Amino acid sequence: MQIRKAVITAAGWGTRFLPITKAQPKEMLPLGTKPLIQYAVEEAINSGIEQIVVITALGKRAIEDYFDRSFELEYFLEKKGEIGFLEEIRKLSTLVDVCYIRQKEQLGLGHAILTARHFIGNEPFAVLLPDDIIDSKPPLLKHMVDVYEQYESSVVAVQRIAKKDAPKYGIIDPRTISDHIHEVLSLTEKPEPAQALSNLGIVGRYILTPEIFNVMQVTQPGKNKEIQLTDALQLLLKQQAIYAYEFSEERYDAGTPIGWLKAVLSFGLRNPTYGQELREYLDKSCK
Ligand code: G1P
Numbered sequence: 001m002q003i004r005k006a007v008i009t010a011a012g013w014g015t016r017f018l019p020i021t022k023a024q025p026k027e028m029l030p031l032g033t034k035p036l037i038q039y040a041v042e043e044a045i046n047s048g049i050e051q052i053v054v055i056t057a058l059g060k061r062a063i064e065d066y067f068d069r070s071f072e073l074e075y076f077l078e079k080k081g082e083i084g085f086l087e088e089i090r091k092l093s094t095l096v097d098v099c100y101i102r103q104k105e106q107l108g109l110g111h112a113i114l115t116a117r118h119f120i121g122n123e124p125f126a127v128l129l130p131d132d133i134i135d136s137k138p139p140l141l142k143h144m145v146d147v148y149e150q151y152e153s154s155v156v157a158v159q160r161i162a163k164k165d166a167p168k169y170g171i172i173d174p175r176t177i178s179d180h181i182h183e184v185l186s187l188t189e190k191p192e193p194a195q196a197l198s199n200l201g202i203v204g205r206y207i208l209t210p211e212i213f214n215v216m217q218v219t220q221p222g223k224n225k226e227i228q229l230t231d232a233l234q235l236l237l238k239q240q241a242i243y244a245y246e247f248s249e250e251r252y253d254a255g256t257p258i259g260w261l262k263a264v265l266s267f268g269l270r271n272p273t274y275g276q277e278l279r280e281y282l283d284k285s286c287k
Contacts, residue, residue, distance in 0.1 A: 001152075003145050003207060006049040006126040007116045008040050011057040011103040016256050025060045027130045029260060032267050036254050037063060040130040041095060047141035049126060051097045053119045055112045057104075064100055069093040108226025113208075114216045122210045124148065127229075129204025131255030133263050136247065140205050144245045147181060148207045151243050154236065156184065158244040159251055161201035163193045169201030170230035172244050184242040189223045189230035200244065202230065203251055212236055 014026030027037040037054070044052055056063060070089065077086040101119065103112050113127060126141055134140045134157075144155045158172055167190045174182035186197065212232055219232040233242060252266070253259035268278045 001123055003048065003124055003126055003148060004050045005120055005123065006044040006052050006128060006141075007113055007120070008037065008044070008052055008054045008128050008130055009109060009112045010037060010060060010063055010130060011055045011106055011112050013106065014255075017260075023059070025056075025062055026255065027060075028062050028066065029254070031133065031254065031260075031263055032271060035066065036133065036260075037066075037130045038092075039133050040128040041067075041098070043134070043139040043141050044126065044128060045096050046139050047126070047145055049096070049141075051119075052099075053116050054098060054100050055103050055115055056100050057102055057106060067093060067095070067098045108221070108224075108228055110216050110219055110227035110229045110232045113229060114213060114227075117213045120210060120213075124152075124154075124207060124209050127204075127206040127208060129255075131253060132204035133252040133254050134203070134205070134247070134249055135251070135266075136249035140203075140245075140247055140249070141207075143180070143247065144205060144207050147243055147245050151241065152209075153240055154209050154212065154233065154242045155207040156187075156233070156242065156244050157203045157205035158182070158200040158246050159203050159248070160199050160246070163196055163199050165201065166191050166193045166196035166199075169203075170228075170233075171196045171198060172200050172202065173197035174200055174244060177243075180246050182244040182246060184233075184237065184244050186237065187230050187234045187242075189228045200246065202244075203247075209236075209240060211239060215239075 010027040014021030017026050028035040074086060101115050103115050140157055147155045161169060170187055170189050171191055172187050173185040175185055176182050215235045216232045219227050219235060222228040222231045252263035254263045269275050
């Protein structure tokens with residue numbers, strides 16, 4: 001079955017970015033002139049997704065405004081003759097069919113995805129966490145859609161991590177099939193390094209079969225007393241196989257201030273308009 005729908009989770013408080021996230025959704029932090037969430041939306045579109053639901057929460061209205069039309073701004077740009085900006089702004093609201101569900105209580109990633117159950121219905125779907133920016137062409141999600149088509153099972157994205165960082169990730173126990181593909185034998189959310197069953201950490205891209213919803217409903221709160229997607233996947237393993245797609249492209253954890261700064265610099269340096277000037281500035285100021 002084709003993967004047509006995606007869930008993008010944007011309901012967290014963004015505590016690592018306080019105080020800015022008191023009044024500004026983390027997902028709207030800029031990377032160049034685009035907000036983080038737009039990278040996830042574009043990745044979804046370029047992977048064949050036709051409908052997106054964004055899980056939001058209190059204080060996230062800027063996201064809805066961003067993907068909506070703004071007639072006042074369009075009028076202003078038209079009057080000023082700013083045709084380039086006008087086209088870009090208009091294109092934004094036509095990118096894809098986006099709708100929103102508010103998660104009323106922030107009970108964890110698993111719970112956030114469960115709120116999308118009625119939107120998804122009985123079909124496999126993608127999940128993208130906009131904190132994770134993956135610099136890959138074709139997009140990481142597209143590769144995962146291909147793996148889904150091969151196995152017709154859930155697929156998680158994984159990357160080699162330093163074992164000391166295991167407490168930041170869901171970790172899989174793999175049975176390696178090929179260079180990029182592993183069968184998942186078990187999953188643990190944020191284990192201590194000594195308990196980590198491998199150095200393959202889950203990154204925020206998933207393809208899930210709809211059976212995950214029934215499983216999520218009985219998943220008990222786990223790490224940090226939250227309903228974890230990793231724990232739900234561990235339960236799903238009792239019914240169905242799960243695969244992991246290992247990628248080696250650059251990934252930025254833009255959900256932390258240092259990861260976001262690295263992404264800003266890296267994207268900035270490669271920007272055709274101001275990359276060269278930024279490089280010269282850095283070369284001079286790093287001397
Ligand atoms: C979430 C997941 C975790 C995964 C990570 C990837 O954790 O729970 O399994 O490894 O995303 O970014 P979070 O970073 O939201 O705490």
